[in-house]
Amino acid sequence: MTIRGAALTVEGLSLSGPRQARLKALSVTLPRGQRLLLAGPNGAGKSSLLDVLSGDVAPSAGTLHWGPGAPAPWAERRAYLPQRNALAHPFSAAQVVALAGVGASDALDHLEELGIKDWAEQPYSTLSGGLRRLVHMARVLAQLDRLAPEVGWGFFDEPLANLDWRYAGRVLSALARRSAAGYGILLAAHELNLALPWAEQVLLLIGGHGEAFGAPAAVLTPERLATHWGVQGHFEAWEGGGRLVLDSLDP
Amino acid sequence: MALARAPGLKALSLAFLLAFGAALLLGPVPLRPWALAEDPAAWPILWELRLPRALLAALVGAALALAGALLQALLRNPLADPALLGVSGGAALGAAAVLSLGAGTLASAFAVVPVAGAAFLGALLAVAMVLRLGQRGTQLDLSGVLLAGVAINTLCGAGVGLLMMLAGDGGLRSITFWLFGSLANAHWLSPLPLLITLPLTLLLTRSWGQALDQYQLGDREAAHHGLAVGRLQREGLLVATLLTALAVAVAGIIGFLGLMVPQGLVRWFGPSHRHRLPQAALAGATLLLLADLLARLLLAPAELPVGMLTALLGGPFFLWLLRRQLSHSLADGA
Numbered sequence: 001m002t003i004r005g006a007a008l009t010v011e012g013l014s015l016s017g018p019r020q021a022r023l024k025a026l027s028v029t030l031p032r033g034q035r036l037l038l039a040g041p042n043g044a045g046k047s048s049l050l051d052v053l054s055g056d057v058a059p060s061a062g063t064l065h066w067g068p069g070a071p072a073p074w075a076e077r078r079a080y081l082p083q084r085n086a087l088a089h090p091f092s093a094a095q096v097v098a099l100a101g102v103g104a105s106d107a108l109d110h111l112e113e114l115g116i117k118d119w120a121e122q123p124y125s126t127l128s129g130g131l132r133r134l135v136h137m138a139r140v141l142a143q144l145d146r147l148a149p150e151v152g153w154g155f156f157d158e159p160l161a162n163l164d165w166r167y168a169g170r171v172l173s174a175l176a177r178r179s180a181a182g183y184g185i186l187l188a189a190h191e192l193n194l195a196l197p198w199a200e201q202v203l204l205l206i207g208g209h210g211e212a213f214g215a216p217a218a219v220l221t222p223e224r225l226a227t228h229w230g231v232q233g234h235f236e237a238w239e240g241g242g243r244l245v246l247d248s249l250d251p
Numbered sequence: 252m253a254l255a256r257a258p259g260l261k262a263l264s265l266a267f268l269l270a271f272g273a274a275l276l277l278g279p280v281p282l283r284p285w286a287l288a289e290d291p292a293a294w295p296i297l298w299e300l301r302l303p304r305a306l307l308a309a310l311v312g313a314a315l316a317l318a319g320a321l322l323q324a325l326l327r328n329p330l331a332d333p334a335l336l337g338v339s340g341g342a343a344l345g346a347a348a349v350l351s352l353g354a355g356t357l358a359s360a361f362a363v364v365p366v367a368g369a370a371f372l373g374a375l376l377a378v379a380m381v382l383r384l385g386q387r388g389t390q391l392d393l394s395g396v397l398l399a400g401v402a403i404n405t406l407c408g409a410g411v412g413l414l415m416m417l418a419g420d421g422g423l424r425s426i427t428f429w430l431f432g433s434l435a436n437a438h439w440l441s442p443l444p445l446l447i448t449l450p451l452t453l454l455l456t457r458s459w460g461q462a463l464d465q466y467q468l469g470d471r472e473a474a475h476h477g478l479a480v481g482r483l484q485r486e487g488l489l490v491a492t493l494l495t496a497l498a499v500a501v502a503g504i505i506g507f508l509g510l511m512v513p514q515g516l517v518r519w520f521g522p523s524h525r526h527r528l529p530q531a532a533l534a535g536a537t538l539l540l541l542a543d544l545l546a547r548l549l550l551a552p553a554e555l556p557v558g559m560l561t562a563l564l565g566g567p568f569f570l571w572l573l574r575r576q577l578s579h580s581l582a583d584g585a
Contacts, residue, residue, distance in 0.1 A: 056471060075477030086469025088327065090522045099465050100476060143476060 003033030003182045005150030006067020008053070013062035015048050015208075022048040023059070024209040030186060032150075035179045037199035038188040039220075041228050045208040046188040047083055050155045053186070054080040070151050079144035083157040085136045087124065093135045094120040100142035110138040110145075114170045130162045134171070141174055149182035160191045172198045192220070197241045216242055259520050263533035267309070270540040274305040277544060279551040304437040308543045308557075309536035310445035311434070311502045314494040316535020317452065319509025320516070320527050321491040324463045325484055326393050329517070329576070333495040333509040335400045336488070337377035340407030342499040343430060345373020347411045350425045351418035364440075366429070367500035374496035377403050382488065390470065391484055432503035432558025434543050441501045448497055452490055453529060459483070460525035505558040507565020508535055508542075514572060 008030045015023040022045050030036060038046050051057040053064065055074040070077050079100075087096065093116070097107035111117045114134050119127060124135060137159050144154045156175065160168045168191065176198060179185040186203075189195040196202075202219040204211040206228055212219040217237045225233045225244075232248040276282045280296055287293050315333060322331045333339070349369040381403050385396030415426050462483055465473045470480045495509070512535045516527060539557070542564070546557040 054475070056474075073477055075475065080475050082471065082475075086472065087467060089467035090517075091464075091467070092522075095464075095523060099468060101461070 003031075005032050005069070005182060005184075006065075007031045008067070008153060008184055009065040010053075011063050011065065013049075013052060013064075014060045015045075015052060015057065016060045017048075020208075021060075022208050023052065024207070025062070026205075026208070026210045027062075028203060028210050028213050030184060030203070031201075032153075032184040033179060033182045034185075035176060035198055035200045036184075036186045037195050037202045037216075038186055038205065039192065039195075039202050040205035040211075042190075044205040046205055047157055048208070049205065050080065050082075050157050050186070050188060053153070054078055054082075054155050056080070056082075066151075075143075076147060077151055078153040078155060079140045079147065080155045081137060081140040081157055081159055085132065087136075090123050090125055092121050093124055093127065093131075093138075096124050096135050097139045097142055100139050101146065102142045106142065107138075110142045111135070113141070113174055114138050115167060130164070130167065133159065133162060134167060137171060137174075141178070144178060144183060147183075149178075153184035153186070154178060156185075156187045158188055158190065160189050160194055165194070168194050192244050196220070196235075196244055220244060259516075259530055260526060260533065263530060263537065267533050267537045267540075270537045270544075271305055271309060274308065274540045274544050275301045278547055299438075303439050303442060304434055304543070305540060306442040306446070307437040307501065308434050308539045310442050310449055311498045311505065312508060312535040312537070312539025312542075313532040314445055314449055314498040314535070315505060315509040316512035316531040316538070317449075317456075317528055318491040318494040318498075319535075320513040320524075320531035321456075321487050322509070323513050324466065324524055324527070325487045325491070326397065327467060327469075328393075328397070329514065330510070330572075331397075332507070333491065334404070334504075334506060335397060336492065336495075337381040337400045337403035337407065338374045338492060338495040339499055339504050339506075340404035340411075341377025342370040342374035342496060343504060344377075344407040344410045344414075345369035345371070346429050346500075346503070347414045347418075347426045348373075350429060351414045351422040367441075371496050371500040373407075374499055375492065377407060378488075378492045378496075390481055391488075428556060429503045430558075431556035432505035432561075433556040434502055435554060435556075444497045444501065445494075448493060449532070452494060453532060455486075456490065456528050459487075459528065460523070463487075463524035463527070503556075503558055505539070506562050507569065508539060508561055511565055511568050512538060514568075 010026055010028050010030070013023050013026040014021060026049065038049065040046050048057070052059050066077060093111060094104060094107045097110050098104060108117060108120055111120050114137060116131060116134050116138070119131060124132060127135065140154070144152055154175070159171050163171065172194070175185050175187060187195060196216050199216055201214060202216050203213045204219050204224070211224070217235045220235045222232070222234045225231055231246060232250065233244055233246045236243055236245050275297060276284065278301065282293050282297060287297070318333045322333060322336065323329055346366050346369055349366050381396060381399045382391065384399035385391050387395065411426070415423055418426060462478055465476050465478045466480065466483060474480050512531055513527070516530050516534060520530060542560050543557045546555040546560045549555055
């Protein structure tokens, strides 16, 4: 399948924070149709970057180039799963997904894709934390699917947190399908060993600046693991993927 | 029409019509529809007393319940009530100011106009202050709004107390009665403001269902779906304020209706707001018609202030709701 549509180019992006800058002159070109992992230790600026890319927060400096043909309303060019969800209204799971503006059967399909269709009629507020998160994931995927693949971007802030391996796998396959269809997909995650076999490219943020962008093996070097995560480890590559091997939690 | 197929609207319309008919026919002097033609004394009762009063009850009930449904959605708080925004407090202060000046003038029908006008202005002023205090940048801080509402209501309550102390016996009496809320002074002028405003409101808000549902996601995530959050908040609070102020101005303070009706609707028809506002209007109208009927019949020929009756029924309902919520949130571990 050929990928149509433009890459998302970020140029000199900065965002000031209360104590120190959250993003520092970040420049990167994010290709569409590839599985992009946004990595970095806690406080590196991953959520800040996703906030800016989603239009939630205006950058202090820098520009975003969405390419020609990007629709003016933000809601028509990106879907965004933020790190926290605020919903407290007693909707059923299926009703939450339908908030993306899709019909009931479409909402059920999205719940089924993530393997949680059995909970469709259950009040959202009675679901466990992981299931609630999956319901929002289904809602955001439903919104993304309404966008055209050649203009749509999906930003996902830690959708794998609090999920067991089965559901993490469901989420990653759902994202892989969108990426193969030509959507731009950027996934922020701390679960590197779950996300790395999935990722084609890794954008590593350190202290708000872009430390590296490229193939997992090239980005996650033993030196960087030691310096930024304080662990001993190495990337074990195989044909078309790989995994991180943690040798010791001591630096 | 889509509305006719909406859940509950048919049943609610039927209940409303029955309640309206009962309000016209029942009372200290029962009327029989088949005897109306022969009984010359029946017409003035129907035309000058029952019809304006039933119309007023229906409109005030609809306005309060619709405002309550809107506020519960916009403040994302199932315990929100039109009184919370300071509407009732401000209206009471305005009305009390006029009543304490012209003690006893309530006997004439047109004395209602300055009282209603002052109540309306007081309500708008109070809400304007509450919203101003609850503003953070261009958006509203919802907990700030609620706290400011409590503070303004308390201040207004103190003001009303002061006026009551200073007023003469007649003034004191009319303020007390006004505070309980009553439809007893209804005449053909009193339903007019709501008769114009309420249909316009229903028209303006007819397509708000999906927006109010999305709004429950929180400001940020609702905006992700393209919802103009600030605009919905401004327009919704304006509509709720206007309806409450108009209702309070003509009928005094009728509590708990705006809280109870939307709560009942959530239980019967589920959490979606798709048809919530017309549902609330119909259910509120029905409930206040029935409450006013009870208020007229219980001690006939004397009557209870209907606001006292709704408080009497609403108080226990509110407590039950609170208990239920508390036990649920314990069960959720939230």
